[in-house]
Amino acid sequence: MSDFFEIDFLNVESNNSGDAIPLRYQINGNTYIHVVDGGYLGTGDKIVKHINKYYGNPTFIDHVIVTHPDNDHSGGLRTVLEEFEIGTLWMLRPWLYANELIERFPTYNSVEHLIRRLRSIYPNIAALEELAISKNINISEPFQDVKIGAFIVMAPTKSRYLDLIVESDKTPESTKQEQQTASESFMNLVEKAVVKVVNFVKAAWGIETFSSEETSFENEMSIVQYTILCGKSILMTGDAGRSSLKEAADFATSIGLVIPGIDYFQIPHHGSRRNLSTDILDMWLGPKIPSKPEKGKESFYTIISASEKDKEHPKKTVIRAAIHRGAGVAVNSGGDVLAKYNTPSREGWGSAILLEYPDEQEE
Secondary structure: OOOEEEEEEOOOOOOOOOOEEEEEEEEOOEEEEEEEEEOOHHHHHHHHHHHHHHOOOOOEEEEEEOOOOOHHHHOOHHHHHHHOEEEEEEOOOHHHHHHHHHHHOOOOOOHHHHHHHHHHHOHHHHHHHHHHHHOOOEEEOOOOOOEEOOEEEEEOOHHHHHHHHHHOOOOOOOHHHHHHHHHHHHHHOOOOOOOOOOOEEEOOOOOOOOOOOOOOHHHHOOOEEEEEEOOEEEEEOOOOOHHHHHHHHHHHHHOOOOOOOOOEEEOHHHHOOOOOOHHHHHHHHOOOOOOOOOOOOOOEEEEEOOOOOOOOOOOHHHHHHHHHOOEEEEEHHHOOEEEEEOOOOOOOOOOOOOOOOOOEEEO
């Protein structure tokens, strides 16, 4: 069989959005299977069944990648590690760098204490580490320029990752955090219903309004991966934010990759307005085109992982911005989405329905 790839963006079937992306590809007669994120704990069984059904009932997974520690990306990977033999688990663990970080946390004078604290803050990846160690699975660090099979890690660099650990609202008590402890403890006792009111406005072609807010520091820790398979360029982003995508673009240029120009682009963080900007999309996808592309004449594809019950994602601004650059936009809220090349047809599967261009967007 000729070279091929199939990348499955699975619907996590939850009230909230998440990422669960098994993929298989063949190069020169050699076949490889990766799993990039695993959705929630309950998503694990679906990933296993999907791999067994569509990837030839394998016993071995070459690579499992945890893009970042959030539960909607890491939870289901426990089942994957339990059910398959794993070549390498790729995961960043903050506590490994406690020796390098301790001077940046003035309230800590013990490395061991800092390690324990970091492990307690990120229980999802701590649990994956324990399981991997118990099964003798190799765990490696996916920093920039590291190769994961046919993929190359574009971000983060180690230095930026360490900065993100320190800056995160979750990590150990800084002086500012200590001052807030009393008021936060009180507020935690009070349940408050916060209703988000989103206003939409009509907008002409090419107008896009992204949020001035930044995404979380944990999202900025996301592993960004790039590859070219069967002549198609693919960018996997996790929940990466603007800083991460800018770092990845700068690295792409430094190693001679041709951007803009991506054939398959995973829109980060379920289509959030806080992760992208006009400048970032111009870097990766190119400038806006004069008018909406005709159906069937899209120049590339973007995929969004967003649950049907998640009313916050994807944002209309993000959908518009992708189409402004000639993209076909698919979302897996109604069912799993497959990005593929040269693979056999699957019974019961058809072409993904591309989203229509929204004439309005968030204020």
